[in-house]
Amino acid sequence: MLQQLEGSQALAKAIALCRPQVVCAYPITPQTHIVEGIGELVRNGTLKNCEFLNVESEMAAISVAIGSEAAGVRSYTATSSQGLLYMMEAVYNASGLELPIVMTLGNRTIGSPINIWNDHSDAMSVRDAGWLMLFAENNQEAVDLHIQAFKIAESIKCPVMVCVDGFVLTHAYEQVNIPEQNEVDEFLPKYNPHISMDKKHSYAIGAMVSPNDFMEVRYLAHKRQLDALDVISNVREEFLSKFNRNSGGLIRGYNIDGADTVIVAMGSVLGTIKDAVDNLNASGNEKFGVLSIISYRPFPQNEIKKALNQAKRVIVVEKAFALGKGGILSQEIELVLKGLNIDVISIIAGIGGRIITKQMLMECFENPKDKFQFLGLNRATIEKEYQSPCISKVGKE
Amino acid sequence: MSSLTMGNRFGRNTTVQSENNRPNSLTSGHRACQGCGEALAARCSLDAAYIETKGNIAVVNATGCLEVFSCAYPENSWNIPWVHSLFGNAAAVASGVAAAFKSQKKDIRVIAQGGDGGTTDIGMACLSGMFERNDDVLYICYDNEAYMNTGVQRSSATLTFARTATTLPNGQYMGNDIRTGKNVPEIAMAHGIPYVASASIGDIHDLEKKVKKAIHIKGAKYIQIHSPCPLGWGYPTENTIQLAKLAIKCGLYPLFEAENGVVVNSTAIDNIISVESYLKGQKRFAHLFGKNAQVNSWKVIQELANNHIRKYKLGEVVYE
Amino acid sequence: MFQVRLHGRGGQGVVTAAEMLSISAFLEGKHAQAFPSFGSERMGAPVQAFCRISENEIRSREPIMNPDAVIILDRTVIEPANAFSGLKENGYALINSSTKINVSLSKSLKIKCIGATEIALDLVGRPIPNAVLLGSFSALTNIIKIDSVIKAINTKFSGSIAEKNVKAAQIAYEQTLGGM
Numbered sequence: 001m002l003q004q005l006e007g008s009q010a011l012a013k014a015i016a017l018c019r020p021q022v023v024c025a026y027p028i029t030p031q032t033h034i035v036e037g038i039g040e041l042v043r044n045g046t047l048k049n050c051e052f053l054n055v056e057s058e059m060a061a062i063s064v065a066i067g068s069e070a071a072g073v074r075s076y077t078a079t080s081s082q083g084l085l086y087m088m089e090a091v092y093n094a095s096g097l098e099l100p101i102v103m104t105l106g107n108r109t110i111g112s113p114i115n116i117w118n119d120h121s122d123a124m125s126v127r128d129a130g131w132l133m134l135f136a137e138n139n140q141e142a143v144d145l146h147i148q149a150f151k152i153a154e155s156i157k158c159p160v161m162v163c164v165d166g167f168v169l170t171h172a173y174e175q176v177n178i179p180e181q182n183e184v185d186e187f188l189p190k191y192n193p194h195i196s197m198d199k200k201h202s203y204a205i206g207a208m209v210s211p212n213d214f215m216e217v218r219y220l221a222h223k224r225q226l227d228a229l230d231v232i233s234n235v236r237e238e239f240l241s242k243f244n245r246n247s248g249g250l251i252r253g254y255n256i257d258g259a260d261t262v263i264v265a266m267g268s269v270l271g272t273i274k275d276a277v278d279n280l281n282a283s284g285n286e287k288f289g290v291l292s293i294i295s296y297r298p299f300p301q302n303e304i305k306k307a308l309n310q311a312k313r314v315i316v317v318e319k320a321f322a323l324g325k326g327g328i329l330s331q332e333i334e335l336v337l338k339g340l341n342i343d344v345i346s347i348i349a350g351i352g353g354r355i356i357t358k359q360m361l362m363e364c365f366e367n368p369k370d371k372f373q374f375l376g377l378n379r380a381t382i383e384k385e386y387q388s389p390c391i392s393k394v395g396k397e
Numbered sequence: 398m399s400s401l402t403m404g405n406r407f408g409r410n411t412t413v414q415s416e417n418n419r420p421n422s423l424t425s426g427h428r429a430c431q432g433c434g435e436a437l438a439a440r441c442s443l444d445a446a447y448i449e450t451k452g453n454i455a456v457v458n459a460t461g462c463l464e465v466f467s468c469a470y471p472e473n474s475w476n477i478p479w480v481h482s483l484f485g486n487a488a489a490v491a492s493g494v495a496a497a498f499k500s501q502k503k504d505i506r507v508i509a510q511g512g513d514g515g516t517t518d519i520g521m522a523c524l525s526g527m528f529e530r531n532d533d534v535l536y537i538c539y540d541n542e543a544y545m546n547t548g549v550q551r552s553s554a555t556l557t558f559a560r561t562a563t564t565l566p567n568g569q570y571m572g573n574d575i576r577t578g579k580n581v582p583e584i585a586m587a588h589g590i591p592y593v594a595s596a597s598i599g600d601i602h603d604l605e606k607k608v609k610k611a612i613h614i615k616g617a618k619y620i621q622i623h624s625p626c627p628l629g630w631g632y633p634t635e636n637t638i639q640l641a642k643l644a645i646k647c648g649l650y651p652l653f654e655a656e657n658g659v660v661v662n663s664t665a666i667d668n669i670i671s672v673e674s675y676l677k678g679q680k681r682f683a684h685l686f687g688k689n690a691q692v693n694s695w696k697v698i699q700e701l702a703n704n705h706i707r708k709y710k711l712g713e714v715v716y717e
Numbered sequence: 718m719f720q721v722r723l724h725g726r727g728g729q730g731v732v733t734a735a736e737m738l739s740i741s742a743f744l745e746g747k748h749a750q751a752f753p754s755f756g757s758e759r760m761g762a763p764v765q766a767f768c769r770i771s772e773n774e775i776r777s778r779e780p781i782m783n784p785d786a787v788i789i790l791d792r793t794v795i796e797p798a799n800a801f802s803g804l805k806e807n808g809y810a811l812i813n814s815s816t817k818i819n820v821s822l823s824k825s826l827k828i829k830c831i832g833a834t835e836i837a838l839d840l841v842g843r844p845i846p847n848a849v850l851l852g853s854f855s856a857l858t859n860i861i862k863i864d865s866v867i868k869a870i871n872t873k874f875s876g877s878i879a880e881k882n883v884k885a886a887q888i889a890y891e892q893t894l895g896g897m
Contacts, residue, residue: 004743006736021500022493051496055489056526063486063523067457067493070480073500075493093482138776168778173739173751197455197478197494198505206458206481207470271776357779 002177007139007169010176011104012037014143016047017184018102018150020076021191022068024053024061028083029116030166031106035078058083062090062103069099070205072196074150077101080166081108081122088126095130095221097206100153100160102146103131107267107319108166109352117353118166120267120319123296124328130221132160132228133297134248135266139169139176144247145294147179148235151188156231158224163296165268167353179243187242225298232295250300252292253307255281259289262308263365264333265317266293269349269356273317276361288365293329305336313343315365317375319350326372349375412601413444420447420476422456427474428466432634434624434641435463435539438598439510442537442622443477445605446612450506454612455494456480459487459511459520462546463539485519487511488527491534499533506612510537513554514544516621517581524581528588528617535611535618538581541626549629553579556649557698559681561629566684575697585619586658592616593655597623599641603652603664623650631680643675648702651709663709671716672699718771719860720781724800725790725813728760733873734788734847735766740872741851741865742770750775763794770860786858788850789813790833801826809858813846829857829896831889840885841878852886856893863890 003010011034015023023042025035042052051068055061058079065075079087084105094101109119123133132152136142142164149160164170195203209217229250236249246252254274256262263273270292277288291307293300308314314337316330325331327346334344345368350356360375413419422443429436446454455478458464464481467474482490491509498505509527511520516538527534543561544550550563551573558572566572585593592614596604604622611618625641627634644650647670653663676682676695685695703714721738725731732753739751747770754765767781782802786809789800795818801810806824815832831853833846841848848870855863863886870882 004740004749022496024493024496049500051500053492053496053530053532055492056529057522059486060489060492060523060526063482063489064493064496066482066486067480067490067495068497068500069493070482070490071455071494071497073497075497089483090486097480097482168752171753172778173736173749174775175743175748197480197497198503199452199478202476202478204468204473204475204479204481206464207468207473208465209470213470268778272778275777355780357782358777 001180002175004173005139005176005178006033006171006173007142007164008033008171009037010139010143010178011146011164011170012041013178014146015076016041017179017181018076018147018188019047019050019074020102021049021073022051022053022064022075024055024064024075024077026055026058026061026079026083028058028080030108030118030170031078031080031083031104033170034104034106038076058087059090062087062094062101065101065103066090066094066097066099069094069101070097070195070197072191072193072201074154074191075101076103078104078106080106081110081116084122084126085110088129091126091129091131094159098157100150100157102149102153103159103161104146105161105163106166106170107163115352118168118319119351119353120163123161123163124320126161127297127328130158130225131297132158132225132232132295133163134160134232134295135163135293136165136169137268137270137292137294139172139174140245141247142169143176143178144239144243144245147184147188148239148248152228152231152235154191156224156228157194158228163267168268177245183242187239228298229295229300232298248294250295250303251307252294254290254292255287256289256291256307259287259311261286261313261315261365262289262291262311263315263317264291264293264308264329266296266329267319269317269319272356272358273361276358276365279358280362280365284366286366296329299332301336304333308333308337308342309340311342313345315345315347315368317347317349317361321348321351343371346372347375348373410602412441412605413448414441414601414605420444420452422447422475422477423467424474424476426472428469429462430628430634432627432637433462433466434598434626434637435512435541436466437637438539438604438622438624439463441598441601441604442510442608442620443508445608446506446508446535447477449609449612452477453505454478455498455505455507457482457487457491457494457507457509459509459515460484460546461512461515463510463512465546484515486523487515487520488534488536489523491536492527492530492532495533506535507533508535508537508612510539512545513538513540513542514552517553517579525584525588528585528590528619531590531616533615533617535608535620537608538619538621539624540621541624541629543626543629545626545629553577554581557701558685558694560684561681571691571694572681572684582619582621582655586655586660588617589658590617590619591657592618594620595623595650595652596620597641597645597650597652598625599623599638599643599645600652600664607654629681631683632678636678640675640678643670643678646670647672647675648706648711649675649698651705651711653709660709663711665710666706666712669706669712669715672702718769718775719786720784721768721770721786721788722781722784723766723768723788723790724794724798725764726794727762727764729764729790730845730847731764731790732766734790734851735768737847737851737866737869737873738768738854738861739770740869741861742768744865744868745861747772748775754780763798765798784808786811786854786860788854790846790850792818811850811854811857813850827857829853829893831893833889836885836889840888841881848882848886849889852889853893856890856897863887866890
């Protein structure tokens with residue numbers, strides 16, 4: 001049913017429709033409203049047969065999910081930012097143990113300095129942890145991705161992280177189509193786990209593996225990620241035919257055919273980018289297109305290459321970067337396009353919740369001055385900091 | 398296995414371990430050191446729980462010796478459903494397993510287990526959370542008083558003056574510092590959980606009795622089991638049980654039970670011995686007795702034992 | 718696209734006002750997007766919220782810098798929050814104030830002052846002016862119908878709180894119509 005909802009409330013409803021049996025929560029802004037919403041649905045009887053645990057830390061939250069998945073029930077948790085880092089050890093553990101947990105990451109930057117606002121630094125810090133990572137462009141897609149995520153996770157025994165931009169999406173009210181319970185039940189049948197800790201399934205999970213076999217185990221984990229490319233595509237197809245919505249999948253193009261310049265990005269900034277591109281296409285001679293990366297892990301190299309190989313220039317708008325190196329997503333795109341003679345430009349934007357406006361993007365797309373740049377960087381603040389006696393002055397701005 | 402000679406006919410006061418149907422939850426062939434107290438303690442505890450529940454148990458293991466020696470891929474010594482996640486999160490993983498069973502209405506009892514490092518140090522937050530929520534988990538800590546798996550470093554369960562790789566005696570340093578460490582059974586009691594007990598592989602009857610009792614109680618339970626380590630403590634491997642018994646008899650390891658935060662029962666000591674006779678059999682305390690030792694320094698440890706004797710009403714203090 | 722920026726203080730229901738505005742538009746079959754200016758949740762701190770209303774899908778996530786209307790829940794934030802900045806020529810300014818406010822601006826605005834806190838205190842018993850202002854906003858701009866505002870209030874609240882807020886919104890609606 002079409003409803004006007006806060007993103008977090010919409011997610012709570014969608015997750016409840018997936019019938020998780022264990023949900024654990026530890027509060028961190030901006031993820032809080034999601035688990036509050038699920039807790040309410042458990043207590044008012046909407047979500048039945050579900051244990052809702054208020055735990056003492058993110059480490060405990062993910063660990064509870066590890067335990068409940070090991071015991072064979074569908075499990076869910078959510079976090080953001082520092083919380084993700086606090087559970088980091090167990091994030092790797094969950095994927096290593098092949099436990100299909102679904103976790104929402106309400107994307108927020110990482111301190112210090114402490115900052116509660118949105119960017120993708122948290123997600124980028126776990127990009128090699130063995131989880132599938134899907135990015136939502138708007139709240140409808142966030143809802144749909146969660147329903148797809150359980151199916152993907154359980155079919156390949158791999159945890160899935162659904163990345164939803166903190167505040168920008170989690171706290172935004174917009175119309176969202178929340179599916180009916182019977183539709184979701186048909187799409188996502190009762191969980192049939194490959195393990196459960198009862199007498200009949202007496203497995204030892206979490207063995208120690210020596211150098212003789214460890215590389216093979218990791219190879220298999222890598223292979224599983226590559227296999228997930230097909231699974232994600234197929235689940236998108238199935239979702240499309242069932243719900244008639246084009247959500248999820250690996251990538252999504254917008255006006256890509258014949259575009260001179262293609263803008264690549266992930267998450268909620270794509271909306272503003274599309275508006276900017278529409279304006280540019282209406283006025284100028286250069287033709288712009290947009291490529292949304294939905295599946296960041298696994299990284300759909302072939303699909304991206306196919307989508308971008310006709311472009312003259314690719315501009316990657318990214319909400320995180322590697323200190324001492326530069327853009328992260330742009331580096332990965334650059335590798336995909338190696339040898340194709342396509343300029344790849346990296347624009348670091350929205351760090352720590354910095355405003356990204358259509359106007360800023362349009363100016364930048366039309367005339368990107370540098371190959372690597374920060375959108376809206378305030379030079380005055382930097383100069384002032386350089387004057388401070390507290391700052392190390394090895395280099396010069 | 399028990400025999401049917403005269404003395405055994407007064408009731409069947411035998412242990413699970415002495416029965417020929419013992420389930421061997423942790424079966425032979427694992428890679429623990431000779432004389433490993435923890436392996437014994439784990440097998441005794443889990444076999445008792447197994448018998449008591451007709452095999453309906455599931456076990457979560459913290460990282461540590463027990464995990465490393467029991468499940469080196471592709472082998473596995475566990476005859477029970479068993480999961481190992483990480484060092485510091487066993488209690489939380491067990492909370493998750495218990496929640497899963499509850500949501501499925503399965504009557505399977507959940508045990509979490511770890512060494513003292515994984516319990517009293519890195520696992521403390523998750524342990525406290527599990528206690529505070531009164532999750533339906535029996536947590537068993539096999540206490541050998543240091544990080545043995547990583548090469549005998551100090552933990553918050555290390556005894557005063559004990560030599561470890563990170564508390565080397567040297568000049569004014571006499572091993573592990575005085576007035577450090579924490580009493581986790583009492584911390585558990587402070588959470589008001591239904592059941593807390595200390596036990597020892599020096600008294601297997603008592604150990605099994607406590608596990609059998611705890612496994613049926615709904616809510617959070619904690620049992621801490623003294624499990625000597627020949628490698629870390631420095632004693633001949635055949636002395637494991639003997640040393641555990643001495644620790645009980647000198648009062649250093651009081652055996653007690655507490656319900657809802659109150660001590661309800663403690664095991665009186667028949668003939669209290671001096672801690673000296675316990676300490677002298679271990680290289681980790683050799684610096685207290687050598688020719689360069691400060692005279693009577695070990696009496697600080699006697700005072701700890703005496704405190705236990707008074708506090709848990711184990712008998713009269715004999716050695717001052 | 719009609720864009721509204723709301724200014725007020727934490728605890729006044731600024732975000733809820735934006736949400737209810739978006740629900741009102743949604744109930745009329747329009748697309749609407751409401752979002753707060755994100756920050757820590759503190760009572761009394763200046764707060765902004767935004768609402769876009771459109772016949773078409775709303776994709777942009779940028780804050781509203783050139784609103785068609787501003788709703789000011791607390792007149793003391795006008796200056797510090799620069800509440801009229803970017804407001805379009807002939808735009809609307811709905812101000813919660815029982816006395817007329819003299820604003821000297823270089824552009825012409827349709828300014829309406831209404832004692833929303835007083836009406837709320839009188840009819841709802843709490844100094845939460847948001848529903849009252851939405852009633853007034855409906856009359857002032859005609860962007861949303863008063864019926865939709867009432868439905869939105871009933872979506873968000875229930876029982877006597879909803880009833881009282883509905884009544885307060887209706888009174889503000891009529892007062893505003895009468896004063897135009």
